[in-house]
Every structure is written in structure tokens, then in C-alpha cells.
Amino acid sequence: MSRELVWTGFMSLDGVVDSPGGVEEGHRGGGWVLSTEFLPEAFALKGEELEETTALMFGRRSYEAFAPIWVGSEDHAAYKDLPKYVVSTSLDEHALVDGWGPTEVLRSLDEVAALKQGEGGAIFVHGSAGLARALADAGLIDRYNLLVFPVLLGAGKRLFSTEDRSRQQLRLRESETYPNGVVKAVYEVIR
Template identity: 75%
Template sequence: MRELVWTGFMSVDGVVYSPGGRVEGHRSGGWVMHTPFVPEAFSLKGEELAETSALMFGRRSYEAFAPFWRDSEDHAAYKDLHKYVVSTSLDDTALVDGWGPTQILRFTDDVAALRDGDGGAVFIHGSADLARRLADADLIDRYNLLVFPVILGAGKSIFSHADRDQHRLALRESDAYSNGVTKLVYDVVR
């Protein structure tokens, strides 16, 4: 079985929307850039590369990341990894050329089948709506969170606000950095 890992930046109040800039849609977008840069606070992102066998995105995150990451030196290691885009509306003609093998998955059941197959960890970047759907379907295995010292009050979260059965988490790793960022790595307890 493959492990599905959601990884990303989060505010203290759980917002994951628009960390990189306002162009993503949140009026306070770019909140990651307002935190002083401390290299060790971002070391988790480099560590993840050793584990990543594939990437997964929702449609909107794929459309935002793929054109930029394809040509980014910082993301060159992602180029040849297999990518999965979960979307009911995207078609093959919308896939970004030159960014390695990419497959469209249509339904949560397709993600479950991928997870039940052979291979290494699949890392989900961004994709808050997808993360919520997969968590509600009990398909997320781990959360790699970098929590930033900001409260945004509103915006997309990867966690559902609906009344539901609890999901227990076990802390695998944590650290705190001089810029206020906290690393929290949680395994989902089943």
C-alpha cells in the first residue's frame, strides 16, 4: 500500500489558502513571505523529496503549480516524478507539456485504488478541497505541516468543519524555529 501525505503551509488557525501571494485569491495572500526566512524552517520540504515517488494535485493547484514548477530550478527534482491530478473537468489537452508523466484521476475511488497499489509515498501539495475529500474518505495517511505564526480568520482549510467521527493523529516529529514557524508531522491513527 502507498502512503498518501498532505504537505503544506498553514496558518495557526488552519488556513492553507494563498500562502505564496494574492494572485491565489486570499486578500492576505503571501503570508509565508511575511515571515523571516530561516533555512532550517523549510528543511522539511527538502527531506520530503527523498520519500516522494509521485505528486498529487487537485485541478486548481495543478493549474497554479505545474507551469511554474516545470521551469523552476527549485523544483527540478519533481520534473520526472509521476503526477496525478484529481479532477472531473480537466482533460488531457490541459496537461502541462514537459513536466513528466501525468495522469488524471476522476474520483475518490480512483485515489483509493492508487493508494492500495504498490509504490512509494504520494505527496499532495496545496489542493485544500481535495485534501478534505480524501481525509473524509479516510485516505490521508500523514500530514506534514509547517505552521506559520499568523492568524488569517478566513480561507480554505484542509480540515472539514462538519460534524464527523474523530480522526486520531500520532505525532511523528516536531520542531520550532526562531521565526515562529512550527513543523508538525502527524500520522493518522487507524
């Protein structure tokens, strides 16, 4: 049995996952999650994920954005000692953040595939839109945990590839809508 690889994150209705927390992340419309009324129940999925996560995976840019903040964050304390994997051909291992648990740099999608074949539970990919597209195109993502926000951004990094590729069927595992317009959609990839 292989480990499950789950992409999790916030997405605009038009598929953009870029800069949900603020403009400092790079998108001119950044902070779009914060402009939607906060309802705790709409974010319950994030708490559920904490219980299921046995390892984290990031692309280089998302790692460089999240690691310095999450290492000392009370909201992300449960992640501190979990194994972390950064998929990058350019990240120097000396640039890894100290004090945030074991972190390994994977240099290829073949290394990700080998990791999935090992022992352990679910590996959650946070942010990392470019990595998510590459993992999906390689058939390595098993599930998408989406919180879709009622906003159209028009441009930005998208979760799903726009390349011409074979059809990929998904199965809706769980969904819920909230009064603030957020939709939770958990999809399993059918192989």
C-alpha cells in the same frame, strides 16, 4: 502494503492554507509565508520530502497553479520526471502541461484508493485544500506534514473539514519549533 498518501503544506495558526505565496493566488491576505522571517532550517522539511516523494497529487486548481511554474523551476527540478496525478472531474487531459513527466487524471476518490493499493512509495499532495478535505473524509490520507506559521488569517481555504464527522486520532511523529515562530508538525493518521 499500500502506498502512503501525505498532505504537505504551509498552514496559518488558524488552519488556513490559502494563498501562502501571494495575493495572486486568490486570498486578500496572500503571501503570509513571505511575511515571516526566512530561516532555512524552518524549511528543511521541504528538502527532506524531496527524497521521499515518489509521486505528486493535486486537485485541478492547484495543478493549474503549480504545473506551469514548477515545470521550469530549479527548486522543483527533482519533481520533473515523477508521476503526477490530478484528481478532477472537469480537467481536460489536453490541458495537461507538457514536459513535466507522466501525468494522469483521476476522476474519483475510488481511483485514488486504487492507486494507493498499487506498488510504489509515498505520494505527496501539495496545496489542494478541497482535495485534502475530501481525501481525509474518505480515510485516504496517512500523514500530514505541516509547517504552521505564526499568523491568523481569519478566513480562507482550510485544510481540515468543518463538517460533523467521527473523531480522527493523529500521532505526532516529529515536531520542531524555530526562532521565527514556525512550527513543524508531522502527524500520522491512526486507523
